[in-house]
Amino acid sequence: MTTPGASPTEPWPLWEVFVRANRGLSHVHVGSLHAPDSDMAVRNARDLYTRRNEGVSIWVVPADAVTTSDADAKGAFFESPAGKNYRHAVYYTASEGVPHL
Numbered sequence: 001m002t003t004p005g006a007s008p009t010e011p012w013p014l015w016e017v018f019v020r021a022n023r024g025l026s027h028v029h030v031g032s033l034h035a036p037d038s039d040m041a042v043r044n045a046r047d048l049y050t051r052r053n054e055g056v057s058i059w060v061v062p063a064d065a066v067t068t069s070d071a072d073a074k075g076a077f078f079e080s081p082a083g084k085n086y087r088h089a090v091y092y093t094a095s096e097g098v099p100h101l
Helices: 038-049 071-078
Strands: 014-020 028-034 057-062
Touching: 014 038, 028 038, 038 057
Parallel strands: none
Antiparallel strands: 014 028, 014 057
């Protein structure tokens, strides 16, 4: 039986691993690994990326399920459109006489 995401040249699919260091923090991408299924990916991620009690939570995601932006188009993709300065806090000034601002 073939594992979903597997190919004849690569028997196990690639998984992206995210670890949360402490409660209240965000999960951070720490690396990738190959595993036959999600359960084994979590176990392997635990052994590989949290050997010294660095994490409290692990997420594994099939690499082919991750969609990314184009790194070559980063300028146009992340720049604010012209005339939309109001989207940035530096556009506004603090009014005098307004407490707690």
